[in-house]
Amino acid sequence: MASPFLDEEPVAIDALIIRRAFQVGKKLRDRQDPLAYPESLLLQRYRFSRDGIIHICNLLAPHIECPTRRNRALTTTQTVCIALRFFASGRFLYTVGDAENLVKSSVSRSIRKVYLALKTFLSVYIVFPKHSPRVQGIKDAFLAIAGFPDVLGALDCAHFHIKAPSGPGAGAFLNRKGSHSLNVQMVCDASCVITNVETKWPGSIHDSNAFRKSELYQELDQGQHDGVLVGDGAYACTQFLMTPFLNPDPGPQTQYNAALAKTRAPIDITIGQLKERFQCLKMLRVAPDRAQDIVAACTVLHNIATMRKERAPDIVVQSDDNLEPLHTDLPHDAAGREHIVNQYFS
Template sequence: MSCPFLRRQPVAEGARIIRRAFQINRVLRDRPDPLAQRESVIVERYRFSREGVIYIINLLEPHIKCSTRRSQALTTAQTVCIALRFFASGTFLYTIGDAENLVKSAVCRAIRKVYLALKQFLGVFVVFPSHLRPQVVKQNFFAIAGFPNVIGAIDCTHIPIKAPPGPNEGDFVNRKGVHSVNVQMVCDSMFHITNVEAKWPGSVHDSRIFRESHLCTLFELKYFMTPFPDPNPGPQTRYNAALARTRARIEMTFGQLKERFQCLKSLRVAPDRACDIIVACAILHNIATIRKERIPVVGVQPDDDLQPVHLDQPSGRAARDRIGCPPQWFGFHSIQGPAPLLGYIVVVQDHHLFLFFFSAFFLVAVINRQTSLNRGF
């Protein structure tokens, strides 16, 4: 009779005991619905109303929906809300991960997935001169300060980023010694962003960004003229003041954009990703503006103290006089009627106004550096 203990395999038996002792049961994390909160909390956290967030979810779902059936995958709603939370707060990824019960890498992937999906809608939500008819855009600008035939306001703004590694690090240092991306945007009178150029380092001058942008090819620059130096009381003063009030729209648009999406005040990402995030925020800003979401409180007052630039062209003086000198300037050729002039582009540079003559359009612009005169702008 054989011993029963000899038929056992002690190694296999010990392995089974160890596996049983160290068996880890799978834990299914219960992540609450991000939209199952009060409306005020949703607006404060995501900068959109509940209906606005649902609209963005439905818009992006075909592009970011996870194809896996694993139970740990994030839903489209969770992915979008994580990205919106980052755009709205600009906080660290660890902080968002702790709040959403996620690791940092999952938060990073969710944000990247959303801003790359939003970039595909750039041509849908960012359209120059506007989604409205040019005649309507001109009327809206004319209602601000009586300046005729304006179809947009243009300016450049610096978005701070962390210092990128590599030999090109110095290219991103702007004139204030801060690493940044220099972004050119155009807006209409309703604060809709109609054009965005987000690809230039902070050291690149505003005039070069405009010269090499697609927007520059749309216009035919011919004449160069300044505003009225030491304007006389009456039409000349009203002309300069209206110019300043009209171009203030782009400053207010920048203020709303950065106040709505706090991440734009400092992006701790690589330059290429920073540019993608800036474009995504511009698209989200337009969605919020079109849907009439809550507008951030931003106070920007136009600066009417316009210092003259001693660069005068006879053709520029003549065209300026035709606009500013007649006493009926503010009723000057109703927008509905034919205008006797071609268009103008107004550039404000450190309180220095310039007028460029181009055919068919008006474009109000703000350029922030004094050296553009020496760059041939």
């Protein structure tokens, strides 16, 4: 094996060996304190700043802290950081354990504690707008993007790959591309805060069918919300979901499509940030029910990060090349779309 010092000047080799061996003046990190890393490394390892991690620890402490330190029980900070490292890296549990100097079973318990605790905050951090001041603020923010009126949120579904499940119903998770996944429905506002999420749909369900079966659809259909959603061409147009013209005429319809594409862009950005910030979502090697809980936990973390203005990951927004074809047999009501075209884009 070649010496790592072969490229060094001969006269400096002894000094280099001594410097590397003793690391004069270097401060060793306290292994009991995951926050002893520099800020840049915290962001790299955990996707949150030091203040952000402390905020999450304070939030989850009543749900995950051990009452005693018997048997060297992990601290709340250690437990949270183990889970954040898994969410951020998506590596195998033993890899995370090696990095944190813990056995695989401890890593698994910590991750499960944290994602179940985060799931309890879904109704706190993911709330569809209902109260007038917040509703108007969201509409104004969307209107400022491209002049598209009355928008409450941008809607889309995203596939999150899982390992092939076994048992009855496993085939439902096989998507149209031949891999197993969850099809997760999300709605966000103009600032990329998620306002609605449903993680229960298997990969085989079409986006438009998932929406029609969702609680949010029922609420909109019953007139519980004053406004519309914007979606892509995979959805059927209704009076409360605006979708593009598939073959627009030049002029108002083309202008409408352009404004709609810009207005719904935040959901593409949101999904991109979610998957890039939490690499575990690119392949969840767990059963579907646990995968659903992990996705839900990551959406809560995404909103915490967005609200606290944590550093957002760089993403490349995906095009609509992989758009699911529209089911032509779904109910279609374009009267609301025609009204918007005539009122705002003619």
